[in-house]
Amino acid sequence: MSCDGRSGGQLTIGISDPHRTASTITVQLVYGGSLVSADSGITVTQTSPTLTLTVDLSGAAGATHEATFTATSATLxxxxxxxxxxxxxxxxxxxxxxxxxxxxxxxxxxxxxxxxxxxxxxxxxxxxxxxxxxxxxxxxxxxxxxxxxxxxxxxxxxxxxxxxxxxxxxxxxxxxxxxxxxxxxxxxxxxxxxxxxxxxxxxxxxxxxxxxxxxxxxxxxxxxxxxxxxxxxxxx
Known part of the structure; x- marks a missing residue:
């Protein structure tokens, strides 16, 4: 997973499996907020207090899936x-x-x-x-x-x-x-x-x-x- 940064209140992350061993990945961030946009295969399952998303990587051939959120909080x-x-x-x-x-x-x-x-x-x-x-x-x-x-x-x-x-x-x-x-x-x-x-x-x-x-x-x-x-x- 990579983080492309946070600008203007928005956070963009990229998720991939370069080894192509996983079909599904669940990611939990320290941030809470709302979804702005997401590539096909990304499902947001929780937005508060932390963002949780499930990524379907089947057939992705190692490609990166991206999602952008409006981040309003962080829980540490x-x-x-x-x-x-x-x-x-x-x-x-x-x-x-x-x-x-x-x-x-x-x-x-x-x-x-x-x-x-x-x-x-x-x-x-x-x-x-x-x-x-x-x-x-x-x-x-x-x-x-x-x-x-x-x-x-x-x-x-x-x-x-x-x-x-x-x-x-x-x-x-x-x-x-x-x-x-x-x-x-x-x-x-x-x-x-x-x-x-x-x-x-x-x-x-x-x-x-x-x-x-x-x-x-x-x-x-x-x-x-x-x-x-x-x-x-x-x-x-």
Whole structure:
């Protein structure tokens, strides 16, 4: 597959099988939008939050099929995510966990913060707004509701295979908040100001600004509901 670029809010892609071994190819893009035009054999099966298309290559003899879309958004999954915990867990690495846990507690050993990194280099065009969406719920005997805060993080050098409480980057500016309950749901945080100012990659943190309850979020290892960065493109 090739991308011929994005101009005037439109994205053109080309799909081919030069080895002529496949009869059908399914392609999913990080972009969402609408179809402008497509060669015969291309069927668009989804337009939001990501574009998905099926390409019939039977009889194509390796030729390229092209499709042009009006791209209005991009939905990215993390390139890295993890959380850190204090107390006797301060050297534990949680990079392969299927969950991210957040809590602000007065007792050592219960404090946890989550960190996420997104690669925005593949996004073509101007970003109009950015929303971090994380799927999770409150899991705490102390109550049923909690408020999480999204923070900008300037240090993007950490890795999920090594990050601990001792090596975690500092939290930057508080960007926005979202409320969690005991019912699993998507929590949305406006992180536009940090994404606009940072460039790529983009690092964010989720924490509680004051004492609160434990919130369990799905990590990128949970492929059903990974935390996503949804970008609305200003020129889409």
């Amino acid at each position: 999954t993390p390139t890295a995510d993890t959380y850190v915990r204090d107390g006797s867990y301060a050297t534990t690495v949680y990079g392969t966990a299927t969950t991210l846990v957040v809590k602000n507690a007065s007792t050592s050993g219960y404090n946890r913060q989550a960190f996420l990194t997104y690669d925005t280099s593949s996004v073509l065009g101007t970003i109009g707004s950015a929303t971090l969406s994380a799927h999770g719920y409150v899991s705490d005997s102390g109550g049923t509701t909690a408020t999480l805060t999204a923070y900008g993080v300037s240090d993007t050098t950490w890795t999920e295979s090594a990050l601990t409480r001792h090596t975690k980057p500092a939290l930057g500016t508080a960007l926005s908040t979202a409320g969690a309950t005991t019912t699993k749901s998507w929590l949305a945080f406006d992180v536009t100001s940090h994404v606009d100012a940072t460039g790529e990659p983009v690092c964010l943190a989720l924490a509680e600004g004051s004492a609160g309850l434990a919130v369990i979020l799905d990590s990128r290892e949970n492929t059903a509901n990974p935390p996503v960065l949804r970008l609305v493109l200003a020129d889409g």
